[in-house]
Amino acid sequence: MFDLAFYILAVLILGSALMVVTLRNIFHCALFLVLCMFSIAGIYILLEAEFIAAVQVLIYVGAVTILMIFAVMLTHQLTGKTIRQVNDQPIAALFIISSLLVLTLLALSKTTWEVASSSGVSPSATELGRALMTVYVLPFEVVSVVLLVALVGAIVISRGD
Amino acid sequence: MPSDYAYVGLFLIFGVAFVLITFFFARLLRPSRPNPIKNRSYECGETAVGSAWVQYNVSYYIYALIFVIFDVELVFLFPWAAAYRSLGLFAFVEMFIFIMILVFGLAYAWRKGALKWV
Numbered sequence: 001m002f003d004l005a006f007y008i009l010a011v012l013i014l015g016s017a018l019m020v021v022t023l024r025n026i027f028h029c030a031l032f033l034v035l036c037m038f039s040i041a042g043i044y045i046l047l048e049a050e051f052i053a054a055v056q057v058l059i060y061v062g063a064v065t066i067l068m069i070f071a072v073m074l075t076h077q078l079t080g081k082t083i084r085q086v087n088d089q090p091i092a093a094l095f096i097i098s099s100l101l102v103l104t105l106l107a108l109s110k111t112t113w114e115v116a117s118s119s120g121v122s123p124s125a126t127e128l129g130r131a132l133m134t135v136y137v138l139p140f141e142v143v144s145v146v147l148l149v150a151l152v153g154a155i156v157i158s159r160g161d
Numbered sequence: 162m163p164s165d166y167a168y169v170g171l172f173l174i175f176g177v178a179f180v181l182i183t184f185f186f187a188r189l190l191r192p193s194r195p196n197p198i199k200n201r202s203y204e205c206g207e208t209a210v211g212s213a214w215v216q217y218n219v220s221y222y223i224y225a226l227i228f229v230i231f232d233v234e235l236v237f238l239f240p241w242a243a244a245y246r247s248l249g250l251f252a253f254v255e256m257f258i259f260i261m262i263l264v265f266g267l268a269y270a271w272r273k274g275a276l277k278w279v
Contacts, residue, residue, distance in 0.1 A: 059236060067229060074221070140237070144234075144262040147234060154223070
């Protein structure tokens with residue numbers, strides 16, 4: 001059952017990722033990116049990291065792809081007909097990606113996978129919240145400052161003044 | 162745990178199958194006589210003007226950016242809320258500071274008129 005779910009999700013992820021880079025209409029690419037991100041959330045659920053899956057849906061499916069779709073909708077060339085995606089260097093890309101794959105496979109086969117003696121921190125939201133509020137208080141507040149900087153920066157850059 | 166998600170998968174399969182089967186039978190039963198007026202896009206009874214692929218106003222993008230920022234903030238609220246009962250006042254103060262820092266950003270956006278509808 002686990003294997004079946006994994007393979008269905010893997011096919012969904014790879015298929016939609018392929019659509020993202022090959023489809024001609026860039027708006028459809030963005031929609032397939034949503035499907036790809038959503039399937040990755042499914043992988044997180046298989047790994048019993050429900051909170052990470054929820055974050056994946058909230059941030060990547062909800063927010064990041066919204067930004068991309070907005071960016072597509074805001075572009076000039078859209079008026080009249082759809083933007084065409086052009087892949088200029090498929091051979092170079094294929095070469096780089098396949099060499100990356102070979103390197104990754106080499107590294108994976110060379111690594112000895114040791115089983116952890118203790119079962120780490122639970123990925124549940126409660127445990128994360130407790131860790132954020134006790135051990136990682138300072139990084140937690142720094143996140144707030146980073147978000148503030150991002151917000152102010154976005155406004156300054158987008159208004160151009 | 163994955164067995165609980167079997168229900169989610171079941172709902173997903175049922176939902177997709179329901180739509181597909183409904184559309185299949187609708188196609189089987191309905192007569193197909195298209196004409197230009199029927200094929201025109203429906204815009205609440207008004208005559209449709211131009212294409213849907215128009216360039217949107219750039220100010221929408223600022224809303225999207227602000228939305229992303231507060232979406233990320235929201236992600237931190239969930240673990241806080243889940244662990245709140247066992248942490249008490251300290252966690253409350255922590256989250257208060259966290260949100261207050263972001264309220265400055267919202268106030269800045271407001272002051273700069275980024276929230277103004279154009």
